[in-house]
Amino acid sequence: MTSTDVATTRFVVRSIAQTAVDNEKEFGDLDAVVGDGDFGFSLARGFEKVLEEVDGYPGDSPAALLQAAAMTISSRVGGTSGPIWGTGFLRAAMTARTSDALSAETVVAMLRASAEGIMARGKAQLGEKTLLDALIPATDELERAAADGADADAALQRFMTAMRTAADATSELQAMRGRASYSGARSVGSPDAGAVALAVIAERLLDQWADRPRP
Template structure:
């Protein structure tokens, strides 16, 4: 990504895209979850990000770390079930990694995502391959790191991440769930995609769509 990939304008683009996409896909995410889960995933996400949307302008913007930690606490307080602590932890850990930065380079963005992944693993006890959102988030992060190493511009990196997230999320159809309510269904969870992984893919695809045109060259 460009050196200013984490500037406030771009961070706001990402955060507002996440909010809008979770609200717009409430029914879709719920339908995915209802196949082997309790069907409340879409509703829970929407309520959490609805609250974030309402309070977005009031959040402390002293630095990016403080801002993201506030996002994490707010999301955790409103999203129900197991999703709140998981998604909230992701934002909290990303904020801790960002620290007092007001602009982020690509390397720090990757570090933030790795911190979020580690936090989610610890909070939920999940690993890659357990059929959770990690199965899209980890490949997405790997793709960003690989794109940066290859010298791609921010648009190319974001597009690469979206493709990786979608491919990985779709591949969860062949996995057996080992975490969350879907784990109770055992082998029956094979044959359907993981709602959390698909949500990550949809979010990344929409971020990529909204990101277009941000590179000058």
């Protein structure tokens, strides 16, 4: 992969991390509705460490950079979020290692691998009111955008829109995993905090996309 691919990956990781830190209270408040309320705090503390370290992550490939981020996240994000988000980043890294270019098709494959890893690690499925209910539909839309020949800007717009729509739709689901599942039917009516976090991350990335590294 090119140096631009590595720089773009670093840009994306930094954007994700900064968004997690900036939205600590929002994510925590969402989690507190039916969970224990520590999601925002846990995510922010771990991604603060990512922000400290991201400039020093390996620059030889996107895979190496993402693997380094995965190690930080797994060790520094507290609760169940650390293993889940760390696994997502690690599976993306493993998939990136098999490609020669950071194309739309590669990104789709990385996101698919992330979702599969999260499913395995969290023993969760689509429809159980988790971040998968935003990640998988958004990835489906990104794949359609790539098949349609959309450019990077248009594809990201479609990805973000699908992510937000799917995240908001988790309000209609009953939580089947994590602490939120203890609330049973009371979890219906509020969105999943992890799904909303992904939507906010995608929205921030779209806002910043014009400033991404270019060849």
